[in-house]
Amino acid sequence: MTPTDWHITGDLTDFLTRAGEFLRSRPALHTVHLTVTEALRGRGLRVYGEGDPVFGLLERDGEVRGAFFRTPPGRLMLTPLGGGEAGGLAAQLAARGDELPGVMAELDTAAEFAEEWGRRTDLDCRLYARQRLYRLGELTPQRPSPPGRPRVATADDREQLMRWYVEFTEAIGESGPSQDPGEWADARIAYGGITFWETPDGTPVSMAGITPKVAGQVGVAPVYTPAEFRGRGYAGAVTAEVSGMARAANAEEVLLFTDLANSTSNALYQRLGYRPVEDFAGYDFRAGSSVR
Structure with missing residues (x-):
């Protein structure tokens, strides 16, 4: 394969x-690409940052074999690729002089890209996250449910949503939100995309979101419970609620990502009926010279 097989x-x-x-042919594995490009198409190219997005596809003999996007300042997001294909892309982007903060992709694809990027740029490519993609099988809500009830967030909850969105990004180890918190809250409120779990006195204690349906699928994200409310079943209850909402909206697939380092959340989602699909890895690129 030659680097020029990639069209950027x-x-x-x-x-x-x-x-x-191509993206719709494997909607679960390409869920991030489908969801983000739909947001860019509907809400504008700068919804995730001030930089100009970049897109790429690997095409050979008239057939698309892979794709990527990057919405600066975010990481490069790659579809799963065959051997040598991720390295070819790294070579082409390095030759272009592109500067990347990192990459996220299926485990082997991410590792191959990071290794080649480190070799060509003398940067330290550090593994920062491993995630698992799940799809919902038979939804099995936890019983008994914790005290309280679900409630879809409204415009009156805007400040709370903004605050929890920022806290969520910090909790998963990101340097900051990928979107303006106010714009994120407004977009979610507009289509009823966030549900709270409230205690009997009306205090929100956890939230879970769903993405708009794209290519027949709905993603569950984010799921966040402030530290002081964890361990009481609230996250499971609200996740089950939004999962049922997605099914009621006739989603063909209901998907979510988890941090593999968090054994509690992985066990929770499997109890609710989610089943593993694929593992992903993310690398950050910094001054240095090794892949770890």
């Missing part, structure tokens, strides 16, 4: 015209 563009329409069918 800043034109979202061109990218979706050429790669859209």
Whole structure:
């Protein structure tokens, strides 16, 4: 494979015209790419940051084999690739002089890209996260439910949503939110995309969100419970609630990502009926010279 097999563009329409069918062919594995490009198409190219997004597709003999996007200042997001394909992309981007903060992809794809990127740039490619993608099988809500009830967030909850969105990004180890907190809250409120679990006195103690349906699938994200309310079943109750909402909206697939380092959340989601699909890894690129 030659590096030029990768077609790189800043034109979202061109990218979706050429790669859209490929992305929809494996919607679960490509869920992030489908969801983010739909948000860019509907809400504008700067929804995730001030930089210009970049898109790419690997095409050979008229067939698309892989794709990526990057919404600066975010990491490069790659679909699963075959041997040598991720390294070829790293070589092409390095030759272009691109500067990347990191990469997120399926385990082997991410490792291959990071190794080649480190070799070509002399940067230290450090593993920062391992995630597991789950899909919902038979939903099995926990019994008994904790005291309280679910409630869809409204405009009156905007400040709470903004605050919890920032806390959530900090809790998962990100340097900051990928979107403006106010814009994120407004977008979620507009389609009823966040549900709280409230105690009997009306105090919100946990939240779970669902993404708009794209290619027949709905993602459950984010799920967040402040530290002082954890260990009481609130996250399981609200996650079951939004999972049922997604099913009621006729989603063909209900998906979520978890941090593999968090054994509690992985066990919880499996009790609710989620089953593993694929593991992913993320690397950060910093001054240095090794992959860890």
